[in-house]
Amino acid sequence: xxxxxxxxxxxxxxxxxxxxxxxxxxxxxxxxxxxxxxxxxxxxxxxxxxxxxxxxxxxxxxxxxxxxxxxxxxxxxxxxxxxxxxxxxxxxxxxxxxxxxxxxxxxxxxxxxxxxxxxxxxxxxxxxxxxxxxxxxxxxxxxxxxxxxxxxxxxxxxxxxxxxxxxxxxxxxxxxxxxxxxxxxxxxxxxxxxxxxxxxxxxxxxxxxxxxxxxxxxxxxxxxxxxxxxxxxxxxxxxxxxxxxxxxxxxxxxxxxxxxxxxxxxxxxxxxxxxxxxxxxxxxxxxxxxxxxxxxxxxxxxxxxx
Amino acid sequence: xxxxxxxxxxxxxxxxxxxxxxxxxxxxxxxxxxxxxxxxxxxxxxxxxxxxxxxxxxxxxxxxxxxxxxxxxxxxxxxxxxxxxxxxxxxxxxxxxxxxxxxxxxxxxxxxxxxxxxxxxxxxxxxxxxxxxxxxxxxxxxxxxxxxxxxxxxxxxxxxxxxxxxxxxxxxxxxxxxxxxxxxxxxxxxxxxxxxxxxxxxxxxxxxxxxxxxxxxxxxxxxxxxxxxxxxxxxxxxxxxxxxxxxxxxxxxxxxxxxxxxxxxxxxxxxxxxxxxxxxxxxxxxxxxxxxxxxxxxxxxxxxxxxxxxxxxxxxxxxxxxxxxxxxxxxxxxxxxxxx
Amino acid sequence: xxxxxxxxxxxxxxxxxxxxxxxxxxxxxxxxxxxxxxxxxxxxxxxxxxxxxxxxxxxxxxxxxxxxxxxxxxxxxxxxxxxxxxxxxxxxxxxxxxxxxxxxxxxxxxxxxxxxxxxxxxxxxxxxxxxxxxxxxxxxxxxxxxxxxxxxxxxxxxxxxxxxxxxxxxxxxxxxxxxxxxxxxxxxxxxxxxxxxxxxxxxxxxxxxxxxxxxxxxxxxxxxxxxxxxxxxxxxxxxx
Ligand SMILES: Nc1ncnc2c1ncn2[C@@H]1O[C@H](COP(=O)(O)OP(=O)(O)O)[C@@H](O)[C@H]1O
Ligand SMILES: [Mg+2]
Numbered sequence: 001x002x003x004x005x006x007x008x009x010x011x012x013x014x015x016x017x018x019x020x021x022x023x024x025x026x027x028x029x030x031x032x033x034x035x036x037x038x039x040x041x042x043x044x045x046x047x048x049x050x051x052x053x054x055x056x057x058x059x060x061x062x063x064x065x066x067x068x069x070x071x072x073x074x075x076x077x078x079x080x081x082x083x084x085x086x087x088x089x090x091x092x093x094x095x096x097x098x099x100x101x102x103x104x105x106x107x108x109x110x111x112x113x114x115x116x117x118x119x120x121x122x123x124x125x126x127x128x129x130x131x132x133x134x135x136x137x138x139x140x141x142x143x144x145x146x147x148x149x150x151x152x153x154x155x156x157x158x159x160x161x162x163x164x165x166x167x168x169x170x171x172x173x174x175x176x177x178x179x180x181x182x183x184x185x186x187x188x189x190x191x192x193x194x195x196x197x198x199x200x201x202x203x204x205x206x207x208x209x210x211x212x213x214x215x216x217x218x219x220x221x222x223x224x225x226x227x228x229x230x231x232x233x234x235x236x237x238x239x240x241x242x243x244x245x246x247x248x249x250x251x252x253x254x255x256x257x258x259x260x261x262x263x264x265x266x267x268x269x270x271x272x273x274x275x276x277x278x279x280x281x282x283x284x285x286x287x288x289x290x291x292x293x294x295x296x297x298x299x300x301x302x303x304x305x306x
Numbered sequence: 307x308x309x310x311x312x313x314x315x316x317x318x319x320x321x322x323x324x325x326x327x328x329x330x331x332x333x334x335x336x337x338x339x340x341x342x343x344x345x346x347x348x349x350x351x352x353x354x355x356x357x358x359x360x361x362x363x364x365x366x367x368x369x370x371x372x373x374x375x376x377x378x379x380x381x382x383x384x385x386x387x388x389x390x391x392x393x394x395x396x397x398x399x400x401x402x403x404x405x406x407x408x409x410x411x412x413x414x415x416x417x418x419x420x421x422x423x424x425x426x427x428x429x430x431x432x433x434x435x436x437x438x439x440x441x442x443x444x445x446x447x448x449x450x451x452x453x454x455x456x457x458x459x460x461x462x463x464x465x466x467x468x469x470x471x472x473x474x475x476x477x478x479x480x481x482x483x484x485x486x487x488x489x490x491x492x493x494x495x496x497x498x499x500x501x502x503x504x505x506x507x508x509x510x511x512x513x514x515x516x517x518x519x520x521x522x523x524x525x526x527x528x529x530x531x532x533x534x535x536x537x538x539x540x541x542x543x544x545x546x547x548x549x550x551x552x553x554x555x556x557x558x559x560x561x562x563x564x565x566x567x568x569x570x571x572x573x574x575x576x577x578x579x580x581x582x583x584x585x586x587x588x589x590x591x592x593x594x595x596x597x598x599x600x601x602x603x604x605x606x607x608x609x610x611x612x613x614x615x616x617x618x619x620x621x622x623x624x625x626x627x628x629x630x631x632x633x634x635x636x637x638x639x640x641x642x643x644x645x646x
Numbered sequence: 647x648x649x650x651x652x653x654x655x656x657x658x659x660x661x662x663x664x665x666x667x668x669x670x671x672x673x674x675x676x677x678x679x680x681x682x683x684x685x686x687x688x689x690x691x692x693x694x695x696x697x698x699x700x701x702x703x704x705x706x707x708x709x710x711x712x713x714x715x716x717x718x719x720x721x722x723x724x725x726x727x728x729x730x731x732x733x734x735x736x737x738x739x740x741x742x743x744x745x746x747x748x749x750x751x752x753x754x755x756x757x758x759x760x761x762x763x764x765x766x767x768x769x770x771x772x773x774x775x776x777x778x779x780x781x782x783x784x785x786x787x788x789x790x791x792x793x794x795x796x797x798x799x800x801x802x803x804x805x806x807x808x809x810x811x812x813x814x815x816x817x818x819x820x821x822x823x824x825x826x827x828x829x830x831x832x833x834x835x836x837x838x839x840x841x842x843x844x845x846x847x848x849x850x851x852x853x854x855x856x857x858x859x860x861x862x863x864x865x866x867x868x869x870x871x872x873x874x875x876x877x878x879x880x881x882x883x884x885x886x
Contacts, residue, residue: 079619091423092428095428100622104615110605110608110611175736176734178716179734180745182716183720273441280433284418
């Protein structure tokens with residue numbers, strides 16, 4: 001049972017990191033990024049590469065993954081989206097562009113996994129890091145590290161968004177880009193920032209993911225629904241939505257799988273996606289703006305004076 | 307060589323059917339249906355999941371679903387080889403069933419988001435399609451999952467060496483019927499409203515048509531058509547393997563075709579399907595030569611994904627209207643309104 | 647101050663404005679009136695670079711700024727306050743003022759904020775409230791205060807008194823006059839409150855269906871037959 005709880009928290013932490021990026025880029029660029037899960041898997045392979053070729057433990061390589069992930073996010077924006085935005089492409093076209101980019105990343109991941117296999121002479125198409133994990137007073141490293149990552153991200157974002165001039169400008173541009181532009185703020189910077197952070201957080205999440213489950217190039221297809229569910233349930237128009245949605249979806253998925261496995265035995269992980277899908281659909285039916293879009297949330301926010 | 311050409315024509319027929327249905331939804335109706343693969347898969351489930359169970363029950367076969375399916379498929383194929391009408395009957399039965407199932411699945415899956423903006427539509431359709439796919443893939447008891455199940459060969463009465471040609475002809479006939487049906491449909495009152503819907507949503511509201519109803523109807527029709535392609539594909543391969551109905555092959559590629567040919571132009575889409583399938587089949591057919599020639603340290607299929615992804619981005623950026631531009635359509639009711 | 651010649655603009659393929667000629671003299675209040683949908687807001691947006699301009703020119707202090715991007719115009723001392731959403735509702739009043747000085751040096755910002763608060767002392771007590779929770783009048787004053795922080799020379803206002811009580815509207819009009827008289831800012835406004843706006847204005851323009859039908863002294867426009875036929879019937883009743 002304790003393993004289930006730990007697994008639930010780790011998975012939720014990773015979902016929060018993944019959903020945060022999705023929500024931020026949605027707010028700044030207005031397009032749901034279908035390549036978000038592929039960012040994570042690329043993060044997994046970056047960590048694997050650093051482990052194999054530089055003998056760097058995945059936890060220690062997190063800073064490198066962060067930066068490489070950020071670059072990946074920026075490339076996504078520059079190569080797949082910006083040229084279209086400049087030509088005033090419609091939202092459908094932008095969505096297809098992220099799907100196309102997702103396919104490109106999938107192709108690259110698959111090709112790279114085989115290339116890496118031929119270099120290391122091991123099968124790298126399927127791998128885990130679980131055997132590398134440490135324990136600290138009985139708590140598994142993945143729990144500590146993923147929780148720290150979320151904590152640091154939230155703290156960093158809070159300080160940045162509320163205490164710096166750049167951060168205030170960011171919040172301003174997210175709320176009303178044209179007015180921000182009128183203030184002399186270069187709104188493009190907001191986009192660049194959000195894509196950098198989105199890629200960076202997703203890749204870090206991806207390098208912790210192999211401590212929790214097997215990774216194959218197709219893993220992205222397995223987790224994309226959970227990420228979208230987290231962002232939508234929490235609310236796509238509010239950064240904090242990702243935090244709330246991430247925990248709701250992560251914990252529901254894990255507990256549901258646990259209960260189901262008691263009745264049906266192992267191999268039921270896939271049904272956890274049904275829960276995410278249902279929660280997402282219910283949200284869309286009742287309140288498409290999600291939890292952070294409700295009147296109740298606004299009251300909570302006022303009360304917290306956020 | 308003849309084999310390759312036949313193969314190209316067969317997949318050309320399949321992709322034409324699916325892309326035309328996508329063009330109805332996306333090109334004319336403006337619905338970004340990122341769940342397209344689900345409806346092709348629905349056709350496969352009709353054969354692998356429903357027809358097989360009926361046959362197992364009819365022949366009274368015992369045992370687990372996958373092996374029972376093999377026996378049932380074998381027995382049925384034997385019967386068909388003696389009786390052509392039986393094969394065609396089963397085909398038509400499955401197509402009709404797929405049309406009904408496709409329409410239901412299509413209508414149901416758009417219901418949650420039918421009133422919302424395009425981004426929510428696209429995300430929801432993709433999510434539903436992915437989850438159903440994953441379940442059918444991992445649960446081997448529904449349609450065989452990753453193991454797959456055998457299905458009867460409905461053209462077993464045709465000698466082995468001509469079988470592939472026959473399936474190609476069958477596919478092409480279906481594609482032609484779908485094309486003609488859609489052309490007629492687009493000139494019906496419904497079709498005019500649909501085309502007008504994209505030109506001006508307010509105008510349609512003024513006409514008293516509910517956008518939601520229009521979307522549900524369009525998805526039902528489009529999905530019913532896509533399911534037919536699933537049926538043909540399954541009978542051709544004489545088996546259902548769920549991986550064959552993945553998002554890349556049956557959602558992304560049809561979008562690529564529609565963009566390539568020209569969205570909102572059925573003739574363009576047919577042309578797009580041809581060019582795409584030609585490219586894809588050449589890569590598939592020569593994948594070992596490509597791998598060897600370029601000294602690729604990986605399978606050529608990954609390269610194919612990268613190439614088609616880049617191609618899609620290039621089209622979006624430099625030729626978003628496609629090869630054949632959509633004809634400016636002023637449907638009669640709108641024309642009269644403008645003249646008022 | 648700003649001179650517009652033969653301006654044709656709109657949204658994409660939809661042309662809204664046709665051959666607009668208009669001049670805003672320095673140190674005078676210029677008001678544009680006209681029926682709903684006549685393109686007044688579109689004109690202000692065109693000045694600021696938020697529409698598609700097909701032809702014509704906009705000259706600001708002798709420089710051609712027809713195709714200058716908005717944030718550059720901000721740096722040149724042009725402020726544009728749209729009809730709605732002219733403050734950031736998720737930011738506090740203080741943050742709004744700070745962000746208004748985004749392009750200035752750090753020390754200068756504080757100085758400018760203090761100055762803006764002197765002109766709008768009403769804002770002093772609500773500095774830490776979120777702008778989203780302010781009343782309409784407070785919001786409008788905050789919007790104008792942000793323009794002051796930015797060292798504005800030309801202040802473009804789109805219906806600043808819309809949905810305000812007559813008393814508050816008068817307060818805003820008084821502030822506009824004060825801005826011109828004491829702080830040498832040139833206001834250019836669009837107003838539905840046409841009569842009262844023209845009364846404080848020096849120059850008046852009237853738009854109908856995307857064209858200028860009158861341009862000249864504001865007082866003369868008040869008595870112009872076109873103005874009377876289009877407006878006084880409607881606005882006059884509202885104002886009684
Ligand atoms: N963003 C926009 N896109 C397309 N058309 C617009 C847009 N904004 C306004 N319009 C159209 O431009 C015309 C003029 O509108 P506007 O400039 O707001 O008039 P006014 O401010 O004088 O009431 C109207 O017909 C309106 O429908
Ligand atoms: Mg207006």
